[in-house]
Amino acid sequence: MVSAQIEPLKYRTFILTGPSSTCRRFGVLQHAIKSKPAQFIRDNVWHLLVHSNFQEDTLDTFIPFCTGVRSLVLLGPHTRMFSQLETARPRRLATRIEFFGPKVDESMIPNLGLPMFSSLTHLDVFGHPLDTETGSSLALLPALTHLASLELSYDVAVAILGMCQKLQVLINMYPSHNTIWPTLSATVHDWEPRFLAMALTTEDYILDWEAGLRGGSDFWARADVFVAMRRRGEIEPESRYWIEERDGI
Template sequence: MPDSDIPLPFAARTQRERVEPRLPLELEQTIFVLTAYVDPLSVPILMLVAWRVKDWVERLQYRVILFSGGLAGLDGERMYPHEDDDSFSRLLSLSPSLLRDSVRHLCLCQLPHHDVEALVTACPNVEDLWGGPERLDAIGALPLKRLHASLVPLFFPKPIEFQHPLFSRLTHLEIFDRQVSVELASWSGLAVLPHLTHLAFNDEDFLYIFPDILRLCPSLKVLALVLAYHGHPPRVSEELARDPRFVWMMCAQFIQDWHMGALSGADYWTRAEDFVARRRAGLLEYALEKDESGQLDIP
């Protein structure tokens, strides 16, 4: 009789049933990985189930890394546990291959420049970066698809070079620069970005060149002015207000919004897309009122 046909003692059968997976391995892996994606906080617990589960989900624990520098309003959120300065050394002590293969979303806020650059160097496959170094050579080789940063310091004292490989894969770009030239000549290079579909500024002064940017960048799906404060919507030209791609967004919690987008895909970009879709469908329209100067107000 083959060994596999010999009836096992009850205790041995019970032990084997406890150890061996009951589901096909591929299905079991899918279940655990999806669970880790849906609820990143569960990853440390899932890793205790079995060695094979640890192998499947450990890298997902580091898919999104947020260094907040102690920003208020993040503690206690049911989101991926953000990192702080105390955990910096522990993070960098991880296997280089784990960071290289895992980290795709990285937010660096209020950290010393040398720490920022050390972490960026350890995570060469980041596709979504919020903040980061002020030196181009520190991030220039990253395969970025989304960038939220000030551009002028990266290229200073030279003008922004939009032909740089840094921009070659970008689909989403949020520009933090303030109190800089808002002349179209400084920003017309945005038109050469081959994959750019979503563009945002955080300074109302840039509204002056928004109509020109929309004309220069016909592939844009969203051009957003994203402000962190509540208040009366900005005054814009009639031409800009009539373009359905223009969106004024109020986002009081930039970091939290980025974090939720990295985890779930739902952020101010997706809300802007919904707004644009409703404008194009004729379901929503800016209400325009002229003041004495002939400018237009959006209530």
């Protein structure tokens, strides 16, 4: 009985970094898919992060079985993800912006009315910055409270925050810790405590995601704390929209 209760815990989280041929956890997932009922995979694989060095054909061997996933990070492209996971209901998703942008093939553009978007609270899109139209559409997802995008422009940030009052956090993400934060004209940060800028490398992103699953403070949690501090007037100068060491976050 104890073994039956403990075994599912081995399948809760998969961090798949390649190459796939040498990724031990990928082997564990593959074996489970082949040897266990589909419902077991659906009920017990909750958290999945896949590095960009996994090919799309490889992703096709396991993504369609992970429809019970609660948090999903795909660092590389997977054009069939939305059709394969249309019945899934993740709460957190990180994926490339190509799937949402105006220049992709129409067959690849996801229907934001799919069940998988109905429960999404945290969305991180990367690859290219959001444009105003796409950003505003994503911000209106019914349960979305947290949105991050690579190097947002001032105009896009203003449009998103103005259209979606239920959005609690909007993160302007940068891929390097050496970033010099831009000065925003008319300053979105002067009137919008929900806006902030952060930097995470790919390696830091994976470690950060794993820390959050273990109950630690991931970048979303740090953003929440910073926004709360700005609302209380505890950030100096009050126009600062990035976290510093002195904040103790």
